[in-house]
Amino acid sequence: MRQSSIIDIISPIMVGPSSSHTAGAVRLGLLARHVFNSHIRKIKFRLYNSYATTGKGHGTDKGLLSGILGLGVDDTRIKNIFGSDIAQHIEYSFEYMEDFNRHPNAVDFIIEGKDLKMTISGESIGAGEVVIRKINDFNVKITGHYNTLLILYKDSVGIISTVTTLIQKEHVNIASMSCDRSGKGQIASMCISLDGELNEKIVDVCQYIKHVHLVRYIKKLES
Amino acid sequence: MKYKSISTFADLLGECELQEVTIFDIAQKNEANLDDIKVNEFRKIVKKSLNAMQDAVKSGLKSKEMSLSGMCGDDCSRLKSFYSDSHALFGTIFEKIVTYALAISEENLRMGKIVACPTAGSCAIVPSVLIAVSEEKNISEKSQIDALITAGEIGRIVSNKVSLAGAVAGCQAECGVASAMSAAALTQLLGGTPRQILNAVALALKNLLGLTCDPVCGLVEIPCVKRNAFLAVHAVTACELALANVESKIPVDEVVDAMEQTGKLMSPMLKESSQAGLAKTKTAVRLEKSLRK
Numbered sequence: 411m412r413q414s415s416i417i418d419i420i421s422p423i424m425v426g427p428s429s430s431h432t433a434g435a436v437r438l439g440l441l442a443r444h445v446f447n448s449h450i451r452k453i454k455f456r457l458y459n460s461y462a463t464t465g466k467g468h469g470t471d472k473g474l475l476s477g478i479l480g481l482g483v484d485d486t487r488i489k490n491i492f493g494s495d496i497a498q499h500i501e502y503s504f505e506y507m508e509d510f511n512r513h514p515n516a517v518d519f520i521i522e523g524k525d526l527k528m529t530i531s532g533e534s535i536g537a538g539e540v541v542i543r544k545i546n547d548f549n550v551k552i553t554g555h556y557n558t559l560l561i562l563y564k565d566s567v568g569i570i571s572t573v574t575t576l577i578q579k580e581h582v583n584i585a586s587m588s589c590d591r592s593g594k595g596q597i598a599s600m601c602i603s604l605d606g607e608l609n610e611k612i613v614d615v616c617q618y619i620k621h622v623h624l625v626r627y628i629k630k631l632e633s
Numbered sequence: 634m635k636y637k638s639i640s641t642f643a644d645l646l647g648e649c650e651l652q653e654v655t656i657f658d659i660a661q662k663n664e665a666n667l668d669d670i671k672v673n674e675f676r677k678i679v680k681k682s683l684n685a686m687q688d689a690v691k692s693g694l695k696s697k698e699m700s701l702s703g704m705c706g707d708d709c710s711r712l713k714s715f716y717s718d719s720h721a722l723f724g725t726i727f728e729k730i731v732t733y734a735l736a737i738s739e740e741n742l743r744m745g746k747i748v749a750c751p752t753a754g755s756c757a758i759v760p761s762v763l764i765a766v767s768e769e770k771n772i773s774e775k776s777q778i779d780a781l782i783t784a785g786e787i788g789r790i791v792s793n794k795v796s797l798a799g800a801v802a803g804c805q806a807e808c809g810v811a812s813a814m815s816a817a818a819l820t821q822l823l824g825g826t827p828r829q830i831l832n833a834v835a836l837a838l839k840n841l842l843g844l845t846c847d848p849v850c851g852l853v854e855i856p857c858v859k860r861n862a863f864l865a866v867h868a869v870t871a872c873e874l875a876l877a878n879v880e881s882k883i884p885v886d887e888v889v890d891a892m893e894q895t896g897k898l899m900s901p902m903l904k905e906s907s908q909a910g911l912a913k914t915k916t917a918v919r920l921e922k923s924l925r926k
């Protein structure tokens with residue numbers, strides 16, 4: 411486990427009222443924005459359990475939308491985000507659900523762009539810490555603590571080593587890695603957390619690897 | 634001075650006494666070392682938090698806008714007008730501490746900008762004391778940063794043993810720890826020794842063991858807002874006893890152990906789930922129904 415530091419204790423500077431329900435919601439929105447990484451036309455937020463029942467009073471809905479629009483946790487525009495100029499060009503709606511199989515503070519982002527659709531699921535796990543757990547049907551783990559390379563590809567021999575070799579050549583250390591696939595030879599996902607910065611060129615190179623469908627380089631969030 | 638990993642208060646005190654320095658000296662060097670930055674860069678980050686706390690006081694004092702739920706938001710203004718014609722029994726510093734505590738707490742729940750310290754719900758306990766006393770006694774920004782680093786170091790050591798989350802260990806781990814951090818900051822601010830600072834921490838924490846988390850309607854409002862004012866004053870008591878060399882008979886590390894155990898034994902119904910305590914009183918249930926509408 412990551413030990414906390416003094417800075418963790420006397421920060422973040424954030425808009426209230428709750429680190430898990432407000433700041434956590436903004437951070438989840440920001441991560442989802444980076445995962446989608448394309449113009450968002452329409453978005454549905456599906457809030458579960460405690461996020462659904464106490465979300466309004468904690469501004470969770472405002473936080474999620476603000477994150478999607480790229481605002482940071484300390485941005486005072488969060489409070490009046492609904493109906494603001496920045497939210498004008500996006501069609502958004504909210505759904506509230508109860509599901510005991512899901513985390514108490516869980517949310518799904520159902521996003522539509524010009525020719526891309528994605529469902530991203532995340533959880534706010536306490537003290538402002540968050541995790542993106544699923545993208546479409548794939549299990550991933552994106553916390554915002556590391557720069558993360560996410561790749562969706564058609565499962566085939568050698569892809570994982572091609573990617574890790576590229577990273578190795580850049581002298582960047584891999585902090586952790588997780589892979590998931592729907593079945594042999596079908597679509598798979600690879601999620602690599604990195605200790606350093608990856609050259610954007612490598613990200614471009616990954617796009618051209620045979621069988622790769624989608625590449626995202628998700629920068630770590632400011633704490 | 635070399636980096637030395639410090640995970641208990643005994644380690645910290647030992648190191649302070651060995652090197653004849655105070656807590657923030659050790660803490661800032663270790664932190665800078667860990668993050669691979671210079672001490673003055675680390676202090677700049679702390680200054681940013683301090684300045685945001687000062688801003689939160691200013692905006693909180695000006696507003697009486699209600700929270701999203703409409704349950705809280707105008708108590709600071711009530712207190713201000715009360716103090717404008719009758720003075721607090723304990724004098725002006727006391728007035729400022731409780732007024733600032735409500736100002737910051739209310740600013741938090743109206744979605745204003747605050748500093749989670751250690752959490753958003755407990756965000757007023759450290760800054761209200763730190764800022765009120767510094768203003769009244771004309772204490773320099775440098776000393777305030779020293780005090781805030783001291784508070785942070787206390788929170789860090791506790792958090793490596795007990796998670797500072799109401800859902801895990803009850804409010805003793807949020808507002809309780811905030812009050813202990815505040816007592817440490819104040820003792821540093823007033824020139825206490827490392828031993829006195831750690832005593833203040835032990836005294837403050839010991840007297841808040843068992844504090845549950847039972848927020849009404851599941852929102853960080855009732856009892857949280859007013860609790861911030863109470864526990865700010867609690868910190869002052871701990872500090873003054875410690876400065877008088879009153880010792881906590883139970884050493885601070887053992888108090889933290891007791892807090893951890895108490896948190897484990899506390900029913901989940903009293904840990905942020907709003908299933909018992911204040912959250913299930915007749916009035917709370919009525920409030921909850923009216924909010925659902």
Ligand code: SF4
Nearest residue numbers: 754799804807846857
């Ligand atoms: S009662 Fe619970 S929600 Fe309120 S401040 Fe304490 S720990 Fe936070």
